[in-house]
Amino acid sequence: MTNLEEKILRANYELTPDVSACIRKALKNEKSPRGRQFLKLIEENIAIAKKKSFPLCQDTGIVSFHVGAHADIRALREAVRKSYGRLRDSQVRKPFDRKVDKRNLPSVNLAPDDFTPSFLIRGGGAMNCSGLISANPSSDANCLEREIAAFVISKAPYCCPPVFVGVGIGGAPHDAMLASERMLLKDQCKPMSRMENKIYAEINRSGIGPGGWGGKNTVLCVRIGELPMHMATMSVGISMSCWCLRKGKI
Structure with a gap:
């Protein structure tokens, strides 16, 4: 087993320290009895998965790489194919025939030079709850904060x-989406910016809570990246992950 194969498997079995810390913090400050119950179930799930090398979630998702221009794409694909031989196949070859693709081909995306090559694993629920907003190019920060918070609140109940x-703001539409995905690969423990904090607070005021059971912890962290853009556009990409944010560095 190669080092990358091992990292991909470990990401399916064990959360990174920053993600685990966010969940522990949520359990510590959650006041809702039902919300606390759900967070305790999450912690139990995490402990069992780590101890027994079981997948954290039955939806082992699709791997998305964010790498430099000289990455060995064949090696990345082969690492996923081999590691996912131990996991559930979630990929189909074509949208309409729905035949399972045993290769589990990853998404390979070009990242900026200063970005550490990394990978993200997301299941269908998280991807279905992500999306793009083509905002008014004259929108100010307050307007975007409201739009982003409203989008997340509308999707969060369906995203575990x-x-x-x-969040990725700027660039062409596809650039904004890729930037938003890279933000999930950032350290989720570091202090949030003013804009990130305002969106975070607005989402948590919704009361959706852990598992949708009610409570103050609907979102654990918000990360925003900005890109150069055409002056007549304002693309806002939003990528969401459930509590089970699976990621790793290459």
Whole structure:
């Protein structure tokens, strides 16, 4: 087994320290009895998965790489194919024939030079709850904060909350989406910016809570990245992950 194969498997079995810390913090400050119950179930799930090398979630998702221009794409694909031989196949070859693709081909995306090559694993629920907003190019920060918070609040109940939110502002539409995905690969423990905090607070005021059972912890972290853009556009990409934010560095 190669080092990358091992990292991909470990990401399916064990959360990174920053994600685990966010969940522990949520349990510590959650006041809702039902919300606390759900967070305790999450912690029990995490402990069992780590101890027995079981997948954290039955939806082992699709791997998305964010790498430099000289990455060995064949090696990345082969690492996923081999590691996912031990996991559930979630990929189909074509949208309409729905035949399972045993290769589990990853998404391979070009990242900026200063970005550490990394990978993200997300299941269908998280991807279905992500999306793009084509905002008014004259929108100010307050307007975007409201739009982003409203989008997340509308999707969070279907994304196994508490969720993690990555936001990409600017660039072409596809650039904004890729930037938002890279934000999920950032350290989720570091202090949030003013804009991130305002969106975070607005989402948590919704009361959706852990598992949608009610409570103050609907979102665990918001990360925002900005890109150069055409002056007549304002693309806002929003990538969401359930509490089970699976990621790793290459």
